[in-house]
Amino acid sequence: MSQTARESMEFDVVIVGAGPAGLSAACKLMQQAEAAGQELSVCVVEKGSEVGAHILSGAILETRALDELFPDWAERGAPLNTPVTQDQILLLHNQQRALKLPNWMVPKTLHNEGNYIISLGNLCRWLAEQAEALGVEIFPGFAASEVLYREDGSVKGIATGDMGVGRNGEANDSYMPGMELHTKYTLFAEGCRGHLGKELYQRFALDRDADCQHYGLGIKELWDIEPSKHSPGLVLHGTGWPLSDGTSGGFFLYHGDNNQVVAGLIVDLNYSNPHLSPFDEFQRLKHHPALAQYLEGGKRVAYGARAIAKGGFNALPKMTFPGGLLIGCNAGTLNFAKIKGTHTAMKSGLLAAEAVFEALRQGDSGGNELLAYSERFKASWLYEELHSSRNFGPALHKFGQVLGGAFNFIDQNLFGGKLPIRLRDNVPDHAQMKQAALCPRIVYPKPDGVLSFDKLSSVFLSNTNHVEDQPCHLQLLDPDVPMQHNLPRFHEPAQRYCPAGVYEVIQEEAGKRLQINAQNCLHCKTCDIKDPAQNIRWIAPEGGGGPSYPNM
Amino acid sequence: MKILVGVKRVVDHNVKVRVKADGSAVDLDNLKMAINPFDEIAVEAAVRLKEAGIASEVVVVSIGPEKAQDTLRQALAMGADRAILVPYAGLSEPLAVAKTLKALVAKEAAQLVMLGKQAIDDDCNQTGQMLAALLDWPQGTFASELKVADGQVEVVREIDGGLETIALALPAVVSVDLRLNEPRFASLPSIMKAKKKPLEQVTAEELGVDLSPRLELLSAVEPPVRQAGGVLVATAAELVAKLKTEAAVL
Ligand SMILES: Cc1cc2nc3c(=O)[nH]c(=O)nc-3n(C[C@H](O)[C@H](O)[C@H](O)COP(=O)(O)OP(=O)(O)OC[C@H]3O[C@@H](n4cnc5c(N)ncnc54)[C@H](O)[C@@H]3O)c2cc1C
Numbered sequence: 168m169s170q171t172a173r174e175s176m177e178f179d180v181v182i183v184g185a186g187p188a189g190l191s192a193a194c195k196l197m198q199q200a201e202a203a204g205q206e207l208s209v210c211v212v213e214k215g216s217e218v219g220a221h222i223l224s225g226a227i228l229e230t231r232a233l234d235e236l237f238p239d240w241a242e243r244g245a246p247l248n249t250p251v252t253q254d255q256i257l258l259l260h261n262q263q264r265a266l267k268l269p270n271w272m273v274p275k276t277l278h279n280e281g282n283y284i285i286s287l288g289n290l291c292r293w294l295a296e297q298a299e300a301l302g303v304e305i306f307p308g309f310a311a312s313e314v315l316y317r318e319d320g321s322v323k324g325i326a327t328g329d330m331g332v333g334r335n336g337e338a339n340d341s342y343m344p345g346m347e348l349h350t351k352y353t354l355f356a357e358g359c360r361g362h363l364g365k366e367l368y369q370r371f372a373l374d375r376d377a378d379c380q381h382y383g384l385g386i387k388e389l390w391d392i393e394p395s396k397h398s399p400g401l402v403l404h405g406t407g408w409p410l411s412d413g414t415s416g417g418f419f420l421y422h423g424d425n426n427q428v429v430a431g432l433i434v435d436l437n438y439s440n441p442h443l444s445p446f447d448e449f450q451r452l453k454h455h456p457a458l459a460q461y462l463e464g465g466k467r468v469a470y471g472a473r474a475i476a477k478g479g480f481n482a483l484p485k486m487t488f489p490g491g492l493l494i495g496c497n498a499g500t501l502n503f504a505k506i507k508g509t510h511t512a513m514k515s516g517l518l519a520a521e522a523v524f525e526a527l528r529q530g531d532s533g534g535n536e537l538l539a540y541s542e543r544f545k546a547s548w549l550y551e552e553l554h555s556s557r558n559f560g561p562a563l564h565k566f567g568q569v570l571g572g573a574f575n576f577i578d579q580n581l582f583g584g585k586l587p588i589r590l591r592d593n594v595p596d597h598a599q600m601k602q603a604a605l606c607p608r609i610v611y612p613k614p615d616g617v618l619s620f621d622k623l624s625s626v627f628l629s630n631t632n633h634v635e636d637q638p639c640h641l642q643l644l645d646p647d648v649p650m651q652h653n654l655p656r657f658h659e660p661a662q663r664y665c666p667a668g669v670y671e672v673i674q675e676e677a678g679k680r681l682q683i684n685a686q687n688c689l690h691c692k693t694c695d696i697k698d699p700a701q702n703i704r705w706i707a708p709e710g711g712g713g714p715s716y717p718n719m
Numbered sequence: 720m721k722i723l724v725g726v727k728r729v730v731d732h733n734v735k736v737r738v739k740a741d742g743s744a745v746d747l748d749n750l751k752m753a754i755n756p757f758d759e760i761a762v763e764a765a766v767r768l769k770e771a772g773i774a775s776e777v778v779v780v781s782i783g784p785e786k787a788q789d790t791l792r793q794a795l796a797m798g799a800d801r802a803i804l805v806p807y808a809g810l811s812e813p814l815a816v817a818k819t820l821k822a823l824v825a826k827e828a829a830q831l832v833m834l835g836k837q838a839i840d841d842d843c844n845q846t847g848q849m850l851a852a853l854l855d856w857p858q859g860t861f862a863s864e865l866k867v868a869d870g871q872v873e874v875v876r877e878i879d880g881g882l883e884t885i886a887l888a889l890p891a892v893v894s895v896d897l898r899l900n901e902p903r904f905a906s907l908p909s910i911m912k913a914k915k916k917p918l919e920q921v922t923a924e925e926l927g928v929d930l931s932p933r934l935e936l937l938s939a940v941e942p943p944v945r946q947a948g949g950v951l952v953a954t955a956a957e958l959v960a961k962l963k964t965e966a967a968v969l
Pocket residue numbers: 183184185186187188189212213214215219221222223224225226227228229287309310311312356357358359361362363385386387431433472473474475494495496497501506507508509510512707
């Protein structure tokens with residue numbers, strides 16, 4: 168509708184997404200412009216209602232990229248308050264027992280000396296302040312909903328979504344058409360499974376020479392715990408129970424500051440049993456003494472979920488195309504061997520900013536393919552790091568947790584990730600689902616309301632909200648697929664993999680139908696990834712909608 | 720006619736708050752803050768009066784922390800002309816705010832003051848009324864419709880069981896209700912422009928107002944958790960018995 172009514176604005180660089188990748192790129196661009204005494208206009212659009220509102224991470228931060236961007240981050244008051252003091256790795260055998268891995272057996276990549284336990288949301292808020300002080304225009308509450316192209320096919324910028332459009336697609340009283348942002352270069356920093364990124368991958372065949380991307384769904388809670396149980400700096404990682412039956416994943420529990428801990432579970436989305444519910448796996452996990460010992464007597468204060476792209480080096484796409492660059496998890500720069508994607512996302516942002524500024528300084532008028540970014544990437548420690556971890560994920564997928572773990576131990580600790588092997592793993596996650604009838608049903612215990620909770624009361628703590636009267640942002644390419652294909656074959660797994668209870672199969676007189684409670688959506692992107700028929704398309708809802716995470 | 724609009728920075732209405740572990744206050748750490756929704760409606764109404772050529776200038780005022788500048792910028796992006804921040808880090812109380820606004824009314828020679836009917840954090844619903852009393856101006860509270868013409872403000876008020884229409888002679892104080900209007904979205908160009916609009920800081924001392932609290936917060940408690948589901952009783956007698964013994968209401 169009303170495409171004609173759109174106005175446009177010009178910027179030298181437009182960045183989509185105020186996560187660590189986008190904000191680092193913005194700061195770096197401005198720092199270079201300042202040093203060169205050059206005018207530069209940079210804007211960042213962010214779909215969350217404020218910077219950080221949609222950021223959910225662990226998080227343990229490796230400071231390498233931050234050190235490069237702001238060597239004086241401590242003086243500038245960056246929210247890195249809790250250095251890691253202790254690493255523990257646990258293998259859970261069953262709901263009671265756990266084995267603590269001796270330190271020497273832990274793959275090197277999982278050691279965290281020198282790292283910090285942080286809230287990535289708060290780090291992004293701080294980065295946004297730095298960026299604004301440097302002159303970046305940041306626009307929270309505006310989603311990039313469309314890629315704009317020049318006549319020669321190069322990316323010309325983006326358009327923000329229309330505001331005030333009703334469910335039926337008609338304009339409301341408060342209607343405001345989207346805005347076109349035209350630019351020389353657009354940096355796409357939407358994070359894992361960006362929806363504009365998805366379009367760019369297809370249009371420019373960016374992943375033609377890459378292995379397929381793999382994903383995990385991370386579910387996380389923030390707890391206030393009893394001060395006597397709190398030991399700031401303690402980092403717990405583990406795997407095993409309650410995941411079974413070939414499903415892999417791992418949990419984390421970090422003791423941050425202010426008597427808070429975060430607990431979370433990342434379930435690999437290549438799981439095959441459609442009865443599996445990552446949400447319920449996490450809920451029962453918290454009853455294990457290894458976690459419950461800290462949580463008991465505490466209070467859950469926030470909940471959320473977000474997918475991660477964990478394919479690593481082998482799945483990296485081409486990150487350049489005419490007029491634009493992919494940075495951060497939108498390209499898949501996460502290092503799964505470390506379960507860390509923040510420093511790598513930031514570094515990719517820095518490299519992109521260098522390539523873009525270099526071009527602009529030489530009078531580039533935009534729209535070109537900046538291969539200099541790929542070259543800088545190849546020459547960087549980021550490439551080195553991802554390359555040496557390239558077999559980590561595939562080893563776990565191929566050989567399972569135990570043998571794969573052993574392989575990783577040998578590869579990482581003895582050979583520093585340099586074994587001349589390339590393990591590959593080329594079945595996409597959505598194609599792994601087996602028929603429901605062939606898989607054991609999983610009976611989850613009822614939540615006790617103390618350590619474990621139901622989905623609705625959890626979603627409540629994500630503060631998620633979408634204006635009700637707007638077109639559904641979860642699109643079914645074929646509306647019949649859920650009931651005719653997914654229900655009989657897979658017992659419609661969306662009911663279980665969605666961590667927000669958005670998808671419900673409702674029995675009505677006329678038969679069953681899929682109800683989509685889009686207002687509950689947490690923007691985790693799992694449905695877009697895992698639907699076995701690839702029939703769900705996540706698009707950005709009206710700007711400002713979605714979770715309002717605190718320090719997540 | 721110059722309009723003064725009060726805006727408060729409050730916790731966002733979508734955010735669930737909790738009480739601090741020691742029960743001393745509501746915990747606002749890390750939470751998203753926003754413009755008080757009723758104040759946003761007041762800004763919208765004022766800006767519409769300006770657009771209609773009735774008001775000459777819209778000045779927005781906040782008494783609050785440094786961060787309230789963001790809130791003021793938001794109001795400027797909606798179309799207000801200027802902003803004034805009276806910095807105050809503590810919890811602002813209605814009487815102190817009313818006194819501050821009174822001083823600013825004098826300083827600015829404003830003829831109409833518009834406010835939200837209440838702030839969604841403390842739900843006091845007092846500032847407008849106190850200000851009208853201090854100024855000795857007529858007041859129209861809970862406005863759901865508003866007309867300004869010929870030195871008069873016509874206010875339709877939402878009252879129990881219906882609507883009441885009153886006419887006030889200017890200068891006046893109006894507090895607004897939810898149904899008055901639907902505030903606009905600020906566009907990107909207007910957000911950029913708002914960054915360049917004047918935002919002045921005036922201290923309470925300069926205005927001769929004492930903001931220090933007169934109220935003491937004794938404790939904060941969360942509302943009781945509602946028990947899930949009801950109890951099915953078989954007979955009326957059982958119901959009466961349960962009301963007596965378990966609910967203890969008879
Ligand atoms: C549970 C969990 C635990 C993790 N633990 C760690 C850890 O301990 N250490 C570590 O280093 N990493 C960790 N990670 C990974 C890390 O969080 C990511 O790698 C990192 O956040 C990627 O940064 P990014 O900037 O690429 O994307 P994101 O952080 O995802 O940011 C993207 C931003 O773009 C916005 N956006 C997206 N699309 C649009 C659009 N169309 N228009 C406007 N805005 C848009 C989003 O709202 C978001 O704010 C974890 C991740 C998860 C899920």
